Amino acid sequence: MAERIVKEAQVPFDLGGSRFDQIATELFSDYSRSRIQSWIKEGVLKVDGKITKPKEKLFGGETVSLDIVIEAQEDHEAQEMDLDVVYEDDDIMIVNKPAGLVVHPAVGNRDGTLMNAILHHAPETAHIPRAGIVHRLDKETTGLMVVAKTLAAQTDLVAQLQExxxxxxxxxxxxxxxxxxxxxxxxxxxxxxxxxxxxxxxxxxxxxxxxxxxxxxxxxxxxxxxxxxxxxxxxxxxxxxxxxxxxxxxxxxxxxxxxxxxxxxxxxxxxxxxxxxxxxxxxxxxxxxxxxxxxxxxxxxxxxxxxxxxxxxxxxxxxxxxxxxxx
Missing domain, CATH: 3.30.2350.10 (Pseudouridine synthase)
Known part of the structure; x- marks a missing residue:
């Protein structure tokens, strides 16, 4: 199942003279700079309906539009597993990870991981990198982890970790x-x-x-x-x-x-x-x-x-x- 994101914003005149990628990052702050840049290069983030280079400077008054379809992560299977959810709302989920549970699928652990359980519990995370997992615990370490359920939440949580x-x-x-x-x-x-x-x-x-x-x-x-x-x-x-x-x-x-x-x-x-x-x-x-x-x-x-x-x-x-x- 795919998710379509359609957004549009007008460039403020006080941002005139700045690069397209910098302005787009400011206008669509819910998404990370690297994701914005990749969308510009893919041609799904446009200026006045036209594909524009990331470094091109804008004057102000232009319309920046985004229209993209995000495919689910087909390579990771959703699996019904016991999941100790401590808190959940529309944007985040707090889980209590038990010992012995691997966080991400990898060689030797393609299924039965926390990511597989999250994809089943919250199918919307299939459209988010790593199913919204922003930090990890070792396999044998127990305790609390936060999972993002939207791209905007993930971007903000990653920034909190970095800061x-x-x-x-x-x-x-x-x-x-x-x-x-x-x-x-x-x-x-x-x-x-x-x-x-x-x-x-x-x-x-x-x-x-x-x-x-x-x-x-x-x-x-x-x-x-x-x-x-x-x-x-x-x-x-x-x-x-x-x-x-x-x-x-x-x-x-x-x-x-x-x-x-x-x-x-x-x-x-x-x-x-x-x-x-x-x-x-x-x-x-x-x-x-x-x-x-x-x-x-x-x-x-x-x-x-x-x-x-x-x-x-x-x-x-x-x-x-x-x-x-x-x-």
């Missing part, structure tokens, strides 16, 4: 006992020897900033809250491993499981069977892309992380240590 105005907070359980919170400001890039991993790369990496603070401290672990300024691939996992506090259950950045000395059988069992990184996207806040209203959502930790925290607390008590410390 770092969208708030994203996570909770995690790290290996090791931290003495306090802090900031990791280290660039991240592709690992020089392992293409499947990321690493702190001072020369070729992109800027990455992670703020972390203590929630609760145990004998050999720390429950932490983290806030991102940037959104690099595996950012939290890489940064925590870099400062020697890798996440529980993260074989990619935390290495082989090492059982703490003298820990209870219950805790040993929980650690041995915790097969994913203990990371949860707990809080999301943003400006609604259409109304401008500031909105926020917060979701409880998943059951596996709650059980691990309970085992850590119990281990403190049974060992005769002082109660876990709260911050």
């Amino acid at each position: 770092r105005s969208m708030g994203r907070e996570y909770e995690a359980i790290s290996i090791g006992v931290m003495t306090g919170g802090g900031v990791v400001d280290e660039p991240i890039g592709r690992h020089p020897h392992n293409r499947q991993k990321q690493a702190v790369e001072p020369v070729n990496g992109k800027d990455a900033v992670t703020h972390y603070r203590l929630v609760e401290r145990f004998k050999n672990h720390t429950h932490i809250r983290l806030k991102l300024e940037t959104g690099r691939t595996h950012q939290i996992r890489v940064h925590m491993a870099f400062i020697q506090y890798p996440l529980v259950g993260d074989p990619q950045y935390g290495g082989r499981l090492k059982m703490p000395k003298a820990c209870s059988p219950e805790l040993q069992d929980e650690l041995r069977h915790f097969r994913r990184q203990a990371l949860h996207a707990k809080k999301l806040e943003l400006s609604h892309p259409i109304t401008g209203e500031w909105m926020q959502w917060e979701i409880d930790l998943p059951e596996d992380m709650q059980k691990l925290l309970e085992a850590l607390k119990k281990d403190m008590v049974e060992s005769g240590s002082n109660d876990s410390e709260y911050f």
